[in-house]
Amino acid sequence: MDVALERCFSDRNSFYDTMYYSVDSGKRIRPILAIASYEACGGMDIESIMPVACGLELIHTYSLIHDDLPSMDNDDFRRGKASAHKRFSEAVAILSGDGLFAYAFELISKGKEMRDEKIAVVHAVSEVVGPRGVVYGQVLDISNGQEPNPKTLRSIHLNKTAKFIAVSIKVGAIMARAPKDKAYTLYQAGICLGMLFQYTDDILDVIGEKHKLGKTPGKDQACGKITAPVVYGIDGARFRAMRYAALAKQKFARYGSQFDILAQITDFVLNRTY
Numbered sequence: 001m002d003v004a005l006e007r008c009f010s011d012r013n014s015f016y017d018t019m020y021y022s023v024d025s026g027k028r029i030r031p032i033l034a035i036a037s038y039e040a041c042g043g044m045d046i047e048s049i050m051p052v053a054c055g056l057e058l059i060h061t062y063s064l065i066h067d068d069l070p071s072m073d074n075d076d077f078r079r080g081k082a083s084a085h086k087r088f089s090e091a092v093a094i095l096s097g098d099g100l101f102a103y104a105f106e107l108i109s110k111g112k113e114m115r116d117e118k119i120a121v122v123h124a125v126s127e128v129v130g131p132r133g134v135v136y137g138q139v140l141d142i143s144n145g146q147e148p149n150p151k152t153l154r155s156i157h158l159n160k161t162a163k164f165i166a167v168s169i170k171v172g173a174i175m176a177r178a179p180k181d182k183a184y185t186l187y188q189a190g191i192c193l194g195m196l197f198q199y200t201d202d203i204l205d206v207i208g209e210k211h212k213l214g215k216t217p218g219k220d221q222a223c224g225k226i227t228a229p230v231v232y233g234i235d236g237a238r239f240r241a242m243r244y245a246a247l248a249k250q251k252f253a254r255y256g257s258q259f260d261i262l263a264q265i266t267d268f269v270l271n272r273t274y
């Protein structure tokens with residue numbers, strides 16, 4: 001994955017180096033999910049899913065750059081190093097995010113083969129990262145004065161994180177030409193995995209270590225965020241995380257042992273320390 005991403009940024013103008021600074025490192029969960037789902041759905045041509053997988057990582061990186069900006073979460077540390085606005089400037093960080101967002105769709109849509117599938121991927125991804133997904137989730141996340149209750153929490157987690165993780169799995173199914181109902185069920189499994197992902201993110205913000213996380217823990221509490229530990233307590237959050245993991249695995253298991261890898265990724269997310 002890292003090599004494929006590196007290739008997307010080599011031999012281009014110097015701004016690609018600036019953008020690559022933020023892309024370099026990270027867990028690569030979203031592209032890994034796309035590839036795992038593609039292969040589990042019977043996809044055989046890794047070259048066809050790779051640009052889609054890279055595009056997902058670029059969109060995710062864009063969201064991290066903008067999330068760290070002083071006007072958003074104001075975080076100086078990301079992926080174990082200075083965040084983009086600290087390393088460059090706020091203006092360059094904003095432009096890096098903008099550049100990555102556009103470049104992602106260029107990569108996804110490039111080439112004459114599999115036009116219909118690529119259009120479906122562009123549609124599915126743009127739907128969940130926009131005002132009915134990540135952007136909306138971020139608006140909720142930075143809004144003050146909301147009631148810290150289960151409903152608000154679910155809405156933030158679902159939009160900010162879960163839909164994007166779910167679509168990463170769905171696009172693997174689309175590129176493998178899986179039946180629509182299978183892609184839909186996998187998306188639902190991905191929602192459970194995505195909720196689990198944000199639960200563990202919230203928990204790690206309380207109990208995680210900076211050198212492992214590569215980002216600053218304790219930010220949620222400092223910013224008065226509505227998180228799973230705030231709403232349910234640490235033990236309640238852990239319990240619910242386990243329930244989401246079990247639900248996700250149950251849905252993956254429906255499609256047989258080819259999907260074991262997605263169950264294993266679910267366990268990794270449940271037990272992660274970074």
Ligand code: GRG
Binds near residue numbers: 079201
């Ligand atoms: C339109 C995509 C888009 C963004 C604009 C700034 C913004 C709106 C949204 C921020 C969304 C955000 C940062 C959600 C948090 C999701 C999350 C848990 C991020 C951490 O992901 P990891 O742990 O990070 O996968 P690494 O560094 O490992 O890739």
